[in-house]
Structures are given as structure tokens and as C-alpha cells.
Amino acid sequence: MSELSSYQITLNRPLKTNQIMKVYKTISKTGCDLYLHQNQLIADAGHLPKLLSFFLFMDKDESFVMIIDGECVDDVYDQIEGEWQDHIAESTCRRKYDDAMVENETSILV
Numbered sequence: 267m268s269e270l271s272s273y274q275i276t277l278n279r280p281l282k283t284n285q286i287m288k289v290y291k292t293i294s295k296t297g298c299d300l301y302l303h304q305n306q307l308i309a310d311a312g313h314l315p316k317l318l319s320f321f322l323f324m325d326k327d328e329s330f331v332m333i334i335d336g337e338c339v340d341d342v343y344d345q346i347e348g349e350w351q352d353h354i355a356e357s358t359c360r361r362k363y364d365d366a367m368v369e370n371e372t373s374i375l376v
Contacts, residue, residue, distance in 0.1 A: 269339040270363045276329040278355035286321055288349050290314050298336030304328060331360065 293300045293311050300311035302320050305328070309320035324330060334342055339362075347357060 268336060268365045270333070270335045270361075271339045271343065272334075272360040273332045273343060274329050274356075274358050274360050275332055275354060276356040277326060277350075277353050279353055280326055281321055281350065281353055283318075285349055285353070286317060287314075289346055290317055292342060292345050292349075296336065296338065296342050298334055298339065298342050300335075300342070301333040302330055303333070304330035329356070 289300070289311055302309045302311060302317070304320075304324050307320055307324055307330075309316040311317045332343075332346075336342070347354065
């Protein structure tokens with residue numbers, strides 16, 4: 267069953283390169299799609315150069331949105347949150363959609 271969830275995340279300090287690499291590996295392994303958004307920056311976490319660029323250019327004083335689409339979205343987020351736990355100042359789930367909700371809607375808010 268496919269799910270889609272979005273999270274608002276604020277970091278208290280920059281992530282290390284190996285933490286960003288682990289996100290890329292997690293997404294590659296699980297087959298989920300993960301997107302990051304902050305102001306004019308958007309990154310598809312399935313493309314390592316774009317993922318690294320996002321964290322290089324993002325405003326560390328502002329929150330960003332993480333959108334995860336695929337199977338076992340909660341498990342994927344828990345893995346990422348566990349890896350980043352010392353760097354996350356605040357994290358909240360903005361929206362959650364299950365397969366039926368996504369299929370029935372023409373457009374959805376994330």
C-alpha cells in the first residue's frame with residue numbers, strides 16, 4: 267500500500283555528510299521517494315548531487331518540509347529521524363495520506 271506523508275523539520279545544527287549519505291542509501295534501499303523543500307530549494311533525495319546541494323544551500327535557521335511517498339513511510343521517517351536525532355530541534359508531521367486518500371484526490375496538500 268502506498269502512502270504519502272509530509273514533515274516540518276527544524277535543525278539545530280548542520281548535518282554531517284555521512285548522515286546525508288545514509289538518507290540517500292535508505293531511500294535507495296526502500297524504494298520510497300523523498301523530496302525536500304525550503305523556500306525556492308527543492309531536492310529529490312534519490313539523486314545524491316541534488317540532495318547534497320539542498321543541505322549546502324538551505325537556510326539552517328529555517329525549517330524545511332520533507333515529503334515521503336511509498337511503502338512503509340513511517341518506518342523510513344523513523345530511520346531518518348533516528349540518524350538525525352542529535353540535529354533535530356523540532357519535527358512535526360504535517361499531513362498523512364493513505365493509498366485510498368491519494369487515489370481519490372485530484373490534488374493534495376503536503
